Amino acid sequence: MRIAWMTVFMTAVFGCIGSGAQEQACTVDQFSLGPVPAAQDLRTMVRCHLVRQSCALLEQAAAKRKAAFDAGAWQAWRDGVRQRVRAALGEMRFGADGPPLNVRAVSRHALKGCAVENVLFESLPGWDVNASVFLPDAAAFPPPWPAIVVPVGHSGKQMADYQIPAQFFARCGYVAVLFDPPGMAGEKQGGNDHFIDGVRCYLTGHSSNRYFVLDALRCVDYLATRPDVDMRHGVGMTGVSGGGTTTTFAALLDERIAAAGPACCAVPTACHPIIDVYAPCAETLPWKRFADGYDDVDLLAAALPTPVLLMAGERDEVFKIDWSNQIAATVTECFKKAQSPERFRYFADAGGHGYSVTMARQFALWMDRWIRDTPGRIIPEFGKDDIELADPKLLQCKPRLDVNMFTVNRDLAAVLHEKRSGLDVREAAKQLCGVTGVPVVPTARLGAKTLVWFHWLQEAMLQTEPDIELPVSFLYPAREGWKGGAVLYFDDRGRWSDLRGQGPLTVVTHFTERDTDGPAILTVDLRGWGDTASADMPYDLAGWADRSRWTAYVSAAAGDPILAMRIRDGLAALAWLRSRGEIDPARIVVGGHGMGGIVALHVAAIDGQVAGAFSLSGLGSFESLAASEKYVWSHEDFLPGVLLHYDLPELVNALPMPVLIANPLDAEKKPLDAEAVAKLYPPCDGLTAAQESSGQMVRFVAGVMQK
Numbered sequence: 001m002r003i004a005w006m007t008v009f010m011t012a013v014f015g016c017i018g019s020g021a022q023e024q025a026c027t028v029d030q031f032s033l034g035p036v037p038a039a040q041d042l043r044t045m046v047r048c049h050l051v052r053q054s055c056a057l058l059e060q061a062a063a064k065r066k067a068a069f070d071a072g073a074w075q076a077w078r079d080g081v082r083q084r085v086r087a088a089l090g091e092m093r094f095g096a097d098g099p100p101l102n103v104r105a106v107s108r109h110a111l112k113g114c115a116v117e118n119v120l121f122e123s124l125p126g127w128d129v130n131a132s133v134f135l136p137d138a139a140a141f142p143p144p145w146p147a148i149v150v151p152v153g154h155s156g157k158q159m160a161d162y163q164i165p166a167q168f169f170a171r172c173g174y175v176a177v178l179f180d181p182p183g184m185a186g187e188k189q190g191g192n193d194h195f196i197d198g199v200r201c202y203l204t205g206h207s208s209n210r211y212f213v214l215d216a217l218r219c220v221d222y223l224a225t226r227p228d229v230d231m232r233h234g235v236g237m238t239g240v241s242g243g244g245t246t247t248t249f250a251a252l253l254d255e256r257i258a259a260a261g262p263a264c265c266a267v268p269t270a271c272h273p274i275i276d277v278y279a280p281c282a283e284t285l286p287w288k289r290f291a292d293g294y295d296d297v298d299l300l301a302a303a304l305p306t307p308v309l310l311m312a313g314e315r316d317e318v319f320k321i322d323w324s325n326q327i328a329a330t331v332t333e334c335f336k337k338a339q340s341p342e343r344f345r346y347f348a349d350a351g352g353h354g355y356s357v358t359m360a361r362q363f364a365l366w367m368d369r370w371i372r373d374t375p376g377r378i379i380p381e382f383g384k385d386d387i388e389l390a391d392p393k394l395l396q397c398k399p400r401l402d403v404n405m406f407t408v409n410r411d412l413a414a415v416l417h418e419k420r421s422g423l424d425v426r427e428a429a430k431q432l433c434g435v436t437g438v439p440v441v442p443t444a445r446l447g448a449k450t451l452v453w454f455h456w457l458q459e460a461m462l463q464t465e466p467d468i469e470l471p472v473s474f475l476y477p478a479r480e481g482w483k484g485g486a487v488l489y490f491d492d493r494g495r496w497s498d499l500r501g502q503g504p505l506t507v508v509t510h511f512t513e514r515d516t517d518g519p520a521i522l523t524v525d526l527r528g529w530g531d532t533a534s535a536d537m538p539y540d541l542a543g544w545a546d547r548s549r550w551t552a553y554v555s556a557a558a559g560d561p562i563l564a565m566r567i568r569d570g571l572a573a574l575a576w577l578r579s580r581g582e583i584d585p586a587r588i589v590v591g592g593h594g595m596g597g598i599v600a601l602h603v604a605a606i607d608g609q610v611a612g613a614f615s616l617s618g619l620g621s622f623e624s625l626a627a628s629e630k631y632v633w634s635h636e637d638f639l640p641g642v643l644l645h646y647d648l649p650e651l652v653n654a655l656p657m658p659v660l661i662a663n664p665l666d667a668e669k670k671p672l673d674a675e676a677v678a679k680l681y682p683p684c685d686g687l688t689a690a691q692e693s694s695g696q697m698v699r700f701v702a703g704v705m706q707k
Helices: 002-017 042-070 074-089 160-170 209-224 242-253 270-275 296-301 321-337 357-372 405-418 425-433 504-509 547-557 562-579 595-607 623-627 648-653 674-680 694-706
Strands: 104-111 114-124 127-136 147-151 175-179 235-240 257-263 308-313 344-349 443-452 455-465 468-477 484-491 520-524 583-593 612-616 659-662 687-690
Touching (some): 042 074, 042 270, 042 296, 042 321, 042 468, 042 547, 074 209, 074 296, 114 160, 127 160, 147 160, 160 175, 160 235, 160 357, 175 209, 209 235, 209 242, 235 242, 242 257, 242 296, 257 357, 270 321, 270 547, 296 321, 308 357, 321 344, 344 357, 405 623, 425 595, 425 648, 455 562, 468 504, 468 562, 484 562, 484 595, 484 694, 504 694, 520 562, 547 562, 583 595, 583 694, 595 612, 595 648, 612 694, 659 694, 674 687
Parallel strands (some): 147 175, 147 235, 583 612, 612 659
Antiparallel strands (some): 104 114, 114 127, 443 455, 455 468, 468 520
16 A cells, blocks of 8 residues: 555656656746845845945045146145044044153063063053063163154064064164053953954944054153153154054154054055955944045055055965055055155065064164164164063053943943934934935846735845845735735844744734735845845954954945945835835835844834834844943944934934834843833833833734724
């Protein structure tokens, strides 16, 4: 009996997929259910869009730079770059405008050929710089001495890449100041993690690079207080990797920096970190950097007339030598057109990503030329093996740690809470999200309609930009001539999450009821969510890497944050839904889950015409991301500049339609208790704030549809 049934089964199967000569044959070509095939690879769509967008902005910047130098108008161009850099970094007080340094001596130790003094002084009130000051042998080099600031990169000052040049400079007659950057491998841990705390600074409208650069500038302030330092001709600054980036930025802001030596840090930004999709750091990509028009080459050229020695490693595994050669050629041309060819030099070391003794020697010679005015001086002959690295304990300063990047930004967020810009909330949302004019109805490629009980289910692909496609699922009653309301839904988990398994969206629409009056459901995968989630790339192998970091920082630098893009996608989806003949445009409710709810609230605010809006298990407030010691939300969820103008409760209060905030979450995605919900969203007309989620949403939508 079992064999007989198997024979029947096999006959049915092979009859279905077998010879095309059979009249009722079925083939895989007839299978048309599921998502509409995309015109591109959705796994790389968002990254490709950001690469195109960023490269286009950098090309525009290059054209402006070239035009300025060709016309002899480079000084005005330079001043513009410096002004935009200063504005992006945020408030920085140094030099004559600097607050008290509050210098405290820590210790002094003798080393081979030099001595080191450890001191603490303040960069910001309560924020310590832990400086190790390497001093020349006074017998060999009578003071006062010229000085060099050596910013440390993504490491600690005790490491060889920093001790070696500092000791080398001291044994050549220069004072050298080392200091730890925020976080990294030095003493300034806790609240200073640039991978965690750096992105928070976007919220308050400044760059985390402020803290790296300001520490370097305050080192110059400190040197100016020492009677044994000769400041008459300024100071030098040089560093490798992140320390080189600090050097590059600092040289634009302080004329006391009379010679700069960035190493292993400058290449065309289009090459790195854009096209190579390298997971960057927030401090290297300030908000609107690309839109403001400054590539690494612009930063170097804008240092004019400061003499710049750009150094690279021939075997650098990150800042590839071909890229370094390329940027050096462009900067050389800029200095030539400014009639200052002697003020730029490029040196390629035989090593890799590091600061070698050879590099230190080259910068000492550069200093001799531009600071000491002794270009023919003989530099002592010694190499790496002649330098004895100090025990890391000898360089410890034990700085205060209670004031850090996190606390400073948290306090700034609290100040902004009490004093917003004054711009109308809905207008501010439009500006932050790049919304101009009325959204255009996107073109759509529609899949076949499938009857599911008493509803049509239709998959589609909406094209919101020439290179952006959004998969959508459209569920609406199959009754002939039906016209009614709709729910437009966004979900950061994917568009099917609340559809499948008779989820809350199917409960809303009553899809198994023959006489249902809807509403229809349009659920959308906004770019980077659901079917359009980005694939991993080679550099995602790194322990610090995260796909969201590259997307968040690069889009922020382009002046078009990924969250803003998703909000515009939401507005486009709303325009398409309104264009459907089955839908009553006056009865559309927009909502979402997670960050999809935050997108929905912005769509409702910017549009102003939907019948209702809701957020399920969404972020309770942007300020919580700045105020909480820990957070688990994606870096893509930090909207640059938002706290300058409003927070989510203020956005909700500005909505002219009924609103439901259900189960709002804190920075760690934990539900807020009833007291916290009431405090964040005080009861008012049109607003329902509750801890419960899906059931509240079903009742809310039903109530709005009945009005």
